[in-house]
Amino acid sequence: MSSDTTTAQEALTFADLGLSPKVLSAVTDAGYTEPTPIQAGAIPHALLGKDVLGIAQTGTGKTASFVLPMLTRLEKGRARARMPRTLILEPTRELAAQVEENFVKYGKNHKLNIALLIGGVSFDEQDKKLERGADVLIATPGRLLDHRERGKLLLNGVEILVIDEADRMLDMGFIPDIERICEMIPFTRQTLFFSATMPPEITKLTEKFLHAPVRVEVSKAASAATNITQRLVKSGSKPWDKRETLRNLIRAEDAELKNAIIFCNRKIEVSELFRSLLKYDFDAGALHGDMDQRARMQMLANFRDGKLRYLVASDVAARGLDIPDVSHVFNYDVPIHAEDYVHRIGRTGRAGRSGKSFTIATKSDTKYIDAIERLIGTKIEWHDGDLSTVVASEGEDEAPRRGKGAPRRAGRKDDSKDRGERKPRDRHAKRSEEVAPEAVRDEQPVVAEAAVADIGERRARKESIRSENTERKVSSDRNEQRAPERGDTRPQRDNNRPARHRQEDNDGTVGFGDDMPAFMRIVAKV
DNA sequence: AAAAAAG
Known part of the structure; x- marks a missing residue:
């Protein structure tokens, strides 16, 4: 005593x-x-x-x-x-x-x-x-x-x-x-x-x-017992780089990881990352504000009940939702506003338990990281070397790094206007490793049947998915236009509602001012 | 560079 x-x-x-x-x-x-x-x-x-x-x-x-x-x-x-x-x-x-x-x-x-x-x-x-x-x-x-x-x-x-x-x-x-x-x-x-x-x-x-x-x-x-270990994780900046970084991270944490929320900055990223994770056999759900309300409720319930181990979410889930016992928080994107970081990682380490948070960082994120560190008053430790050691992909163009011999597109200016088509870049990505969202959903049951044991087997399955995917390409493109289904995680509303009045910050107060939550003071010792 | 909330 x-x-x-x-x-x-x-x-x-x-x-x-x-x-x-x-x-x-x-x-x-x-x-x-x-x-x-x-x-x-x-x-x-x-x-x-x-x-x-x-x-x-x-x-x-x-x-x-x-x-x-x-x-x-x-x-x-x-x-x-x-x-x-x-x-x-x-x-x-x-x-x-x-x-x-x-x-x-x-x-x-x-x-x-x-x-x-x-x-x-x-x-x-x-x-x-x-x-x-x-x-x-x-x-x-x-x-x-x-x-x-x-x-x-x-x-x-x-x-x-x-x-x-x-x-x-x-x-x-x-x-x-x-x-x-x-x-x-x-x-x-x-x-x-x-x-x-x-x-x-x-x-x-x-x-x-x-x-x-x-x-x-x-x-x-209330936060005296809170203990959140925070780490930054370097990554290449392309979506496939970040997804790979995330997968590796999740696998490395597997033994300690009970369940996790994975935060993205944008709804479209939530949707894409969710499908990608499904494709790689992660037991994932998605949550963002443009999903059908029933799907939102369902995903949240399943995650709470432990039927889903991973919840890919927008900041709709950053605050307030009572999801007990989340062992890990992953920031797939560095939040643009430092306060959001605090709220996101606050989803773990609750009620006196310990929690871990990993934030995937690319070169273009440094200024946001600086702002976060300023807000929390501590440097966040790098998980596995900082960005200076990241494998360069910044100077490279959009050609996929592993897609051997993927021909460069002639007209690569992205002329697809947001909604109808996926961007050409995504098609490239798909060829190398990723899959079009619709195809992922279609083949999901097939994938789910196979036992996931070792990496070799994963590789093999990935190959088969890849070929299956090209076969399916035509039909999935046709499906692109189909009406949203229940459970669909693609953003469904247009954000063209009249903008509501926004309160402007005009007094120069940054972040929490004097009211910084106490749990932020208990950070990983560097 | 975002998200959320009314239809």
């Missing part, structure tokens, strides 16, 4: 917080006895009806810190049609769905009507639930406003308002929507406000919409 920093406070149990018996029994059934710091700090105040400003990372038990007191307070009274009693705003659909799951789990002894209003699914069922009278309304801002404009929703009966992940809402340009929504709700309400960081815009928002809030800040305590 030397460096043990445990204090008497931590002996606190849920029973000490003032929660109702119904809620307590559900918490006990879920296997919890001791509240996390944010729960211990926020729940008593929330139960007294006070406004709460919670500053906490995800993975700190933040969701239960508002769900549990809300359930207790909801035991008195009942909802009227189209007039929800409580409203929880979430930045993404997945987060909203996750909060709903928490209400179901901890509200199992209650008879509450819960309505989830998110985009990507039909209005009908949501309308019915509103009509029936919702005790708990969980929503993303767009769909909520949509319902309101259609006259299906009155917000003047809301007693408790929760704004979750406020800093992320800011990043996503939701703040004007949030302000609009706040103004629709009577000021007699109780407001519970959560944010991982407190940039100036968020502080302004709290000053405007919170009344004498109790401030609960827990980043330090």
Whole structure:
């Protein structure tokens, strides 16, 4: 008992917080006895009806810190049609769905009507639930406003308002929507406000919409046990180089790797990398915001349940999603904004476990790496030599490095306008090693049957895939135009929706300012 | 150089 920093406070149990018996029994059934710091700090105040400003990372038990007191307070009274009693705003659909799951789990002894209003699914069922009278309304801002404009929703009966992940809402340009929504709700309400960081815009928002809030800040305590080993991994800059680097990395980590999220910067890369990994027999799923909503949910569920070992994702998965026990995070791309790096690697090393993160870096990434290292205040160690030792491919043109004798294309200017055709470069890549996405899907079952034992066998199979692929080329090109299917990971929406108002950063604050999450201070010792 | 959220 030397460096043990445990204090008497931590002996606190849920029973000490003032929660109702119904809620307590559900918490006990879920296997919890001791509240996390944010729960211990926020729940008593929330139960007294006070406004709460919670500053906490995800993975700190933040969701239960508002769900549990809300359930207790909801035991008195009942909802009227189209007039929800409580409203929880979430930045993404997945987060909203996750909060709903928490209400179901901890509200199992209650008879509450819960309505989830998110985009990507039909209005009908949501309308019915509103009509029936919702005790708990969980929503993303767009769909909520949509319902309101259609006259299906009155917000003047809301007693408790929760704004979750406020800093992320800011990043996503939701703040004007949030302000609009706040103004629709009577000021007699109780407001519970959560944010991982407190940039100036968020502080302004709290000053405007919170009344004498109790401030609960827990980043330090909650992340004290966090331990993430971070490494940079050099790679050539071509897609096939990076994919190969990633595969080698994954194989090398195999023994320690329980499951991993692989982050890409772009949706199209998520889709392409996902198919490539499937082709190489990795047990992968994909997640990005333009996928069909059912596919999104399905992928996430499968990954959570351990049916998928790898999840290739855009930054939709970088924050907030509760995916316990991720052993590894791979950054297939260096994130352009340093804050995103912090959120991505924060998907591992949660709840006191150790985690590993690898960031694949190419020569053109150095300035982003510099920015990340500046933000986290540490140099990140190179996994296997830095970029000066990378096999040169920068000066080379697009000819595939291993595709022996692949003839150079005559007209290689890429004239294919984004959507219809794949780029010529991809066809080259396909010939050497990669495969057109459609063909990958087609042949996936064939590949899956074979046992994957050794590299030699892989090589052999790769050969057969390659030839199979050329045969299939004609038909897969024809398939290019086909309507998207369920489970299709290709981006499906056009990004030509009117751009929403974006909050501009104008005060010169970089990154987290003074509010750098504590877990960033615990980095791999170099 | 991106992603996310309304249809």
